[in-house]
Amino acid sequence: MVGLVVVSHSERAARGIVEVASEMGGNARIEAVGGDPDGGIGTSMNDIREAIEEAVAGPGDSDDTGGGDDGSDGGVVVLVDLGSAVMNTEIAIEEAAVGAEADVGVDVEIADAPVLEGAVSAAVEAAGPKATVESVVNAAVEAREYRKL
Numbered sequence: 001m002v003g004l005v006v007v008s009h010s011e012r013a014a015r016g017i018v019e020v021a022s023e024m025g026g027n028a029r030i031e032a033v034g035g036d037p038d039g040g041i042g043t044s045m046n047d048i049r050e051a052i053e054e055a056v057a058g059p060g061d062s063d064d065t066g067g068g069d070d071g072s073d074g075g076v077v078v079l080v081d082l083g084s085a086v087m088n089t090e091i092a093i094e095e096a097a098v099g100a101e102a103d104v105g106v107d108v109e110i111a112d113a114p115v116l117e118g119a120v121s122a123a124v125e126a127a128g129p130k131a132t133v134e135s136v137v138n139a140a141v142e143a144r145e146y147r148k149l
Helices: 011-025 045-057 083-095 115-126 133-145
Strands: 003-008 029-034 076-080 108-111
Touching (some): 003 011, 011 029, 011 115, 029 045, 029 115, 045 083, 076 083, 076 115, 076 133, 083 108, 115 133
Parallel strands (some): 003 076, 076 108
């Protein structure tokens, strides 16, 4: 299963986005991370790294591969709210115990997408039995085209 991580400068915003996306995405694995280490506005590379590692492992996943018998490829897609969150996420991906150079070789990608709409679309796609990191990123990116009026 492909996991999702929502990164926001606000912990409450990240949790709210995950709450909305979880309603639509059913059993999608989604982690929320936001705020700085002191509880203020900002992002923390260490918190993002931990959320990525948790999204790879998933609850009760003992092999930490993130993949499954469901035909999905595992991996993680990260959605971010603002530009500085991208920088911390890029560093977190490099530092995480995942990826080609780690014991757990899974793909972790940042989606260039609107965070709320992208998270909803990504969650729906990630919940599907044949989801791949590429298909989840594409679903998130397509959310840029959604019209509200």
